Amino acid sequence: MSTLAANPPTDRAGRTVSYLRLSVTDRCDLRCRYCLPEQPRFLPKAQILTLEQLLLIAQVFVGRGITKIRITGGEPLARRNVIWLIERIAALPGLAETVLTTNGTRLAAMADDLRCAGIARINVSLDTLDAAKFTRLTRTGDLAQVTAGLAAAAAAGFAAIRINTVLMNGFNDDELTALVEFADQLGADISFIEEMPLGDIDGSRPHRYLEAGAALAILHRRFALTETDYSSGGPARYWQLANSPTRVGFIAPHSRNFCASCNRLRITCTGDLYPCLGQNGRVALAAAAAAGDRQAISDAIDRALANKPDGHHFAAANAGAQVLRYMATTGG
Numbered sequence: 001m002s003t004l005a006a007n008p009p010t011d012r013a014g015r016t017v018s019y020l021r022l023s024v025t026d027r028c029d030l031r032c033r034y035c036l037p038e039q040p041r042f043l044p045k046a047q048i049l050t051l052e053q054l055l056l057i058a059q060v061f062v063g064r065g066i067t068k069i070r071i072t073g074g075e076p077l078a079r080r081n082v083i084w085l086i087e088r089i090a091a092l093p094g095l096a097e098t099v100l101t102t103n104g105t106r107l108a109a110m111a112d113d114l115r116c117a118g119i120a121r122i123n124v125s126l127d128t129l130d131a132a133k134f135t136r137l138t139r140t141g142d143l144a145q146v147t148a149g150l151a152a153a154a155a156a157g158f159a160a161i162r163i164n165t166v167l168m169n170g171f172n173d174d175e176l177t178a179l180v181e182f183a184d185q186l187g188a189d190i191s192f193i194e195e196m197p198l199g200d201i202d203g204s205r206p207h208r209y210l211e212a213g214a215a216l217a218i219l220h221r222r223f224a225l226t227e228t229d230y231s232s233g234g235p236a237r238y239w240q241l242a243n244s245p246t247r248v249g250f251i252a253p254h255s256r257n258f259c260a261s262c263n264r265l266r267i268t269c270t271g272d273l274y275p276c277l278g279q280n281g282r283v284a285l286a287a288a289a290a291a292g293d294r295q296a297i298s299d300a301i302d303r304a305l306a307n308k309p310d311g312h313h314f315a316a317a318n319a320g321a322q323v324l325r326y327m328a329t330t331g332g
């Protein structure tokens with residue numbers, strides 16, 4: 001395998017695949033009701049890839065032309081010594097961007113270290129600005145930790161901060177304008193995400209499904225928003241808030257399917273390579289990573305590209321558990 005930076009590979013449908021989402025743990029300190037059951041069974045530590053194995057995998061992917069890696073989980077900042085890994089991944093020649101998705105609970109203490117380690121942009125998940133609702137939704141969380149984390153991130157000087165909000169009818173449909181105002185005051189972007197049927201929760205998903213178009217209509221009543229062609233390299237479509245740098249994005253896997261332009265692969269913290277979030281096909285990398293076998297990892301990438309599905313088959317109307325893995329398991 002060449003160590004020179006390659007062009008991003010293409011899959012069997014001709015889609016360029018340049019983006020890897022790398023999960024470093026399945027554990028999370030929050031239990032968001034749409035994401036995890038109340039008592040999730042986290043994996044035994046022996047099944048989780050070591051930091052060295054995760055780094056080796058990242059090296060091979062970047063050698064194959066991947067230009068953007070998102071560190072995720074579970075809660076990535078709950079992984080011990082994650083800064084060690086991030087520093088090394090961010091320094092890989094050929095990698096244009098190392099980015100992170102976090103729930104923000106540890107961000108107040110870690111924002112500066114993350115910035116120094118080479119994280120360019122950061123996504124922070126936040127579904128409500130009401131402290132009591134936040135604790136109810138996350139079952140364990142303290143909103144003040146996340147808002148302190150966001151303030152620390154704003155002070156740390158990331159190139160961009162984006163708030164990610166899952167749309168939930170009857171839960172945060174009345175807070176969408178407040179969340180946009182909060183993002184504006186912080187100097188951040190915000191993206192609203194349609195809830196996906198990932199993992200068996202409690203049958204409540206279909207009742208709270210809120211389509212991106214309905215959310216946009218709510219926001220149009222309050223704000224002047226202009227559609228843009230800006231892309232952050234992911235599936236969000238963005239609207240510009242008037243008189244503000246804030247962009248308001250929508251990720252709409254149900255109402256505006258973006259599988260035809262999917263540019264990503266995902267790796268779980270156990271080394272399973274998933275070419276599609278919404279399908280069950282995977283290629284196991286753990287044995288190759290444990291053996292330090294770069295060629296076998298590279299061959300696995302080819303198998304994943306050859307089998308990357310055309311798309312998911314989520315259906316909002318019957319959005320029960322259509323894929324049995326939780327988002328926190330695959331790497332959100």
Ligand code: SAM
Nearest residue numbers: 035073074075102103125164195196327328332
């Ligand atoms: N712990 C980190 C965090 O909270 O951002 C990273 C992992 S979390 C699984 C990544 C993102 O997935 C979060 O923004 C979360 O809200 C979102 N998510 C989880 N389950 C989802 C679902 N069923 N549908 C849509 N988004 C979901």
